[in-house]
Amino acid sequence: MKGWRSARVPLIWAALALAIGVPIAFAAASEQLAWRGPVYILAGFAGIVALGLVLIQPLLIGGYLPGLSAYRGRRAHHWIGGALALAVVIHVAGLWITSPPDMIDALTFASPTPFSPFGVIAMWAIFAVALLALLRRRLGLRLRTWRIVHIPLAIVIVVCGVVHCLLIEGTMETISKAVLCAAVLAATVKVMADLWRKRTLRGERIPG
Structure with missing residues (x-):
């Protein structure tokens, strides 16, 4: 039993690294990059990194990552939230630089693209x-x-972010992208269920 517990720690971290790293690696090897400029590529990878950070957030707040105390998990959640916002800024700014009209259409909800x-x-x-x-x-x-x-805002981020990613046909490889999106959804559902159970036991309610 002790052997399994000690082995579980690196396995969890390895699984997290693979869930985020494999889609990035496949995207880096995509043939479509040959037709893209450096700013567009930077914007695209900032979006992939942002999705990976969205996966980490519920794992931290739920205490599912071993080796981190509750305090360190909350602090990491705070700083990674800032990194997520920065990644989104880079993603949007890069796309704006490469194609301002497309970004204006997107921001005004006039874009024909479903994502x-x-x-x-x-x-x-x-x-x-x-x-x-x-x-x-x-x-x-x-x-x-x-x-x-x-x-509620976190739920919006997860659902809309996953749908946005799945609808895009770009440099990300299909299967690894789907696995990452599924992991994001699963982690979010897990932490929401755990929070709901804890609040129910305490006589509280979770919004939503």
């Missing part, structure tokens, strides 16, 4: 969470109020 509105909604939800996290103390948001706001 655009989902990406824009996820983007604004990410920015909203990041801004509220920065202003939380100044606004005097209590933990319960923060959760009421944060949890």
Whole structure:
């Protein structure tokens, strides 16, 4: 039993690294990169990294990553949230530089591409969470109020981000992309179920 527990730690971290690293590696080997400029490539990979960070977030808040205390998990969740917002800024800014008209259409929900509105909604939800996290103390948001706001926005980020990714036919390889998206959804459902169970036992309710 002890042997399995000790082996479980590196296996969990290895699985996480593979879930994020394999799609990035396949995208880096895509033949489509030959026809793309450096700014577009940077924007595309920033989007892939952002999806990987979305996977890490529920794992941290749920305490599913071994070797991290509850305090370190919360601190990492905070900093990775900032990195996620930065990755989205790079993603959007790069696409804006390469094609301003397309980005204007996307931001105004006038784009004919089906994946655009989902990406824009996820983007604004990410920015909203990041801004509220920065202003939380100044606004005097209590933990319960923060959760009421944060949890629905997190669900929007996950659902819209996954749909956005799945609808794009780009440099990401299909199977590894699907696995990463499934992992994001599974981790989110798992942490939501655990939070719901804990709040139910305490007589509280989860918003949504």
